[in-house]
Amino acid sequence: MSNEEIYSYKTSSSQLVKIAEIASRYKGRPEMLMKVVIQTQKIVTAFSASVAAVIAREMEIPQTQVYSFITFYAMLSVKPRGKYIIRMCKSAPCHIRGAKEIVTALEDLLGIKMGETTEDKRFTLEYCPCLGICEQSPAIMINDRTYVNLTPESVREVVRRYIREEVE
Numbered sequence: 001m002s003n004e005e006i007y008s009y010k011t012s013s014s015q016l017v018k019i020a021e022i023a024s025r026y027k028g029r030p031e032m033l034m035k036v037v038i039q040t041q042k043i044v045t046a047f048s049a050s051v052a053a054v055i056a057r058e059m060e061i062p063q064t065q066v067y068s069f070i071t072f073y074a075m076l077s078v079k080p081r082g083k084y085i086i087r088m089c090k091s092a093p094c095h096i097r098g099a100k101e102i103v104t105a106l107e108d109l110l111g112i113k114m115g116e117t118t119e120d121k122r123f124t125l126e127y128c129p130c131l132g133i134c135e136q137s138p139a140i141m142i143n144d145r146t147y148v149n150l151t152p153e154s155v156r157e158v159v160r161r162y163i164r165e166e167v168e
């Protein structure tokens, strides 16, 4: 993917102001880039050229460094993603305790496969490493909330609440 394609997403100026405010807290501290990128992901679902430029300017680091950082972390995808990112733990304990059935329930309910985003840009399904709550597996995260001890029925019920926007 060329930089031009990656950077073809638009970001509103009010989003850029918020991102600038976050990045400016870490001026001259490139080691805080991870934190800035994670906080930025709460504001935008994709990193446009202007987002990278604003972070670079406010943190006083080269834009190329921001971009390589973003691409380095596969989890911090540069593709546009849904409003709700559903992350399914891919590690062994969850797998043993029924992750596959959870994935099937999610894919069937949303009509997409893992790694895809619904056409209305509301849901993205992806795998992630162990969420650190193996004793309550199988587990998923939806944005920054965790849901544990799931069954196909309970995960459908959780996601239906998001479909109906019955979550904050």
Ligand code: FES
Pocket (backbone or CB within 6 Å): 089, 090, 091, 092, 093, 094, 095, 130, 131, 132, 133, 134, 135, 137, 138, 139
């Ligand atoms: S293996 Fe799934 S939370 Fe640890």
